[in-house]
Amino acid sequence: DTGVSQDPRHKITKRGQNVTFRCDPISEHNRLYWYRQTLGQGPEFLTYFQNEAQLEKSRLLSDRFSAERPKGSFSTLEIQRTEQGDSAMYLCASSTPGQGRGNTIYFGEGSWLTVV
Amino acid sequence: GENVEQHPSTLSVQEGDSAVIKCTYSDSASNYFPWYKQELGKRPQLIIDIRSNVGEKKDQRIAVTLNKTAKHFSLHITETQPEDSAVYFCAASIAGTYKYIFGTGTRLKVLA
Numbered sequence: 001d002t003g004v005s006q007d008p009r010h011k012i013t014k015r016g017q018n019v020t021f022r023c024d025p026i027s028e029h030n031r032l033y034w035y036r037q038t039l040g041q042g043p044e045f046l047t048y049f050q051n052e053a054q055l056e057k058s059r060l061l062s063d064r065f066s067a068e069r070p071k072g073s074f075s076t077l078e079i080q081r082t083e084q085g086d087s088a089m090y091l092c093a094s095s096t097p098g099q100g101r102g103n104t105i106y107f108g109e110g111s112w113l114t115v116v
Numbered sequence: 117g118e119n120v121e122q123h124p125s126t127l128s129v130q131e132g133d134s135a136v137i138k139c140t141y142s143d144s145a146s147n148y149f150p151w152y153k154q155e156l157g158k159r160p161q162l163i164i165d166i167r168s169n170v171g172e173k174k175d176q177r178i179a180v181t182l183n184k185t186a187k188h189f190s191l192h193i194t195e196t197q198p199e200d201s202a203v204y205f206c207a208a209s210i211a212g213t214y215k216y217i218f219g220t221g222t223r224l225k226v227l228a
């Protein structure tokens with residue numbers, strides 16, 4: 001499977017614990033995105049990278065959230081001191097370079113987080 | 117601010133009828149508008165997209181229209197089938213960035 005892959009697919013954690021999600025984009029894609037989706041809502045933008053540079057971070061993202069893409073390949077999204085409101089599906093996506101600003105983004109299957 | 121509104125939130129149609137989903141966007145400089153289909157528990161998958169230099173695009177039973185003046189675009193599905201039942205999301209690119217803002221989704225039910 002050469003699509004976007006995410007790990008773990010499901011995570012249940014206790015409030016206050018830290019969690020980390022990993023995303024492996026499609027190999028030739030240099031842009032990588034993190035979105036959050038709650039039930040009945042559309043994907044909400046969190047942050048995105050071009051290669052290893054984090055170009056934008058949503059104002060909705062608190063300081064408890066951090067994302068990295070150290071070598072411009074895979075990315076991690078860490079949530080510290082989780083809260084019940086963090087329960088959601090965290091979607092990773094990647095896109096192809098070289099087509100201007102209207103590049104198609106391809107999503108992974110998502111990582112479901114439940115904070116209890 | 118950056119916003120995409122999507123209507124209706126739910127839509128039920130009889131099999132074989134047409135379905136139309138509408139979105140409006142706030143950034144007049146948006147130039148790319150994809151539509152995604154998401155089945156329960158699965159990833160959003162691109163079904164069709166349109167760029168700002170065209171007004172309409174068709175792919176078999178699916179079409180998208182764009183009205184830049186009014187800042188709205190629509191998804192049209194003809195001859196609906198039960199397998200078209202899913203949640204559909206529209207999105208718009210944000211000028212000066214590579215990010216996309218999504219609508220809140222439309223749950224389409226095709227009744228056999």
